Amino acid sequence: AQSVTQLDSQVPVFEEAPVELRCNYSSSVSVYLFWYVQYPNQGLQLLLKYLSGSTLVKGINGFEAEFNKSQTSFHLRKPSVHISDTAEYFCAVSDHNAGNMLTFGGGTRLMVKP
Amino acid sequence: DSGVTQTPKHLITATGQRVTLRCSPRSGDLSVYWYQQSLDQGLQFLIQYYNGEERAKGNILERFSAQQFPDLHSELNLSSLELGDSALYFCASSATGQSNQPQHFGDGTRLSIL
Numbered sequence: 001a002q003s004v005t006q007l008d009s010q011v012p013v014f015e016e017a018p019v020e021l022r023c024n025y026s027s028s029v030s031v032y033l034f035w036y037v038q039y040p041n042q043g044l045q046l047l048l049k050y051l052s053g054s055t056l057v058k059g060i061n062g063f064e065a066e067f068n069k070s071q072t073s074f075h076l077r078k079p080s081v082h083i084s085d086t087a088e089y090f091c092a093v094s095d096h097n098a099g100n101m102l103t104f105g106g107g108t109r110l111m112v113k114p
Numbered sequence: 115d116s117g118v119t120q121t122p123k124h125l126i127t128a129t130g131q132r133v134t135l136r137c138s139p140r141s142g143d144l145s146v147y148w149y150q151q152s153l154d155q156g157l158q159f160l161i162q163y164y165n166g167e168e169r170a171k172g173n174i175l176e177r178f179s180a181q182q183f184p185d186l187h188s189e190l191n192l193s194s195l196e197l198g199d200s201a202l203y204f205c206a207s208s209a210t211g212q213s214n215q216p217q218h219f220g221d222g223t224r225l226s227i228l
Contacts, residue, residue, distance in 0.1 A: 032213055036219075041221075043219035044206075046216045046217075100169075100208060102217060107157075
């Protein structure tokens with residue numbers, strides 16, 4: 001079984017500042033890693049994914065994430081945030097062996113202030 | 115627009131009742147997933163179907179059931195509803211259901227039990 005921990009439930013940040021949303025996972029087998037964003041009253045939209053290869057992955061809207069196997073982390077970063085980035089962000093993992101069910105973290109609410 | 119369609123968007127009903135939530139996957143996707151999002155439990159995987167067959171089962175109550183039809187749309191049936199079943203129910207789809215494939219989410223059905 002796997003689990004995902006998003007260490008911050010809320011992250012307030014000023015517009016144009018950098019941001020990092022933290023994600024740690026626990027699994028006894030190899031996993032695939034995903035970040036999703038949820039805007040108010042909408043479904044989840046895929047930001048980026050790590051499947052294999054380069055540990056730095058780039059996604060949509062200027063976001064990127066780095067996979068660190070030794071620290072079992074997959075932190076999400078953006079060098080300069082916009083008001084429109086205000087949303088809930090979810091880290092998720094799927095197990096190589098257990099089908100495609102996603103295990104989600106508890107979410108991080110990013111609040112971008114002017 | 116993810117291409118995944120969920121109906122209805124909102125559903126208000128009473129305890130003890132039964133409801134059916136409907137999902138049409140993205141064109142070409144063979145696998146459908148159902149998730150429940152609630153304030154206390156977060157996002158939880160319920161069940162996965164692939165080409166009409168159940169593929170994986172998560173934390174789905176016995177009062178809940180699902181199926182995927184030959185045209186690949188899926189329905190989630192919730193019966194003997196309780197107050198605690200109030201939540202946002204998401205459907206997602208992916209091409210073949212393998213764990214390295216990202217899932218594309220609909221906008222959800224918000225179920226309110228009075």
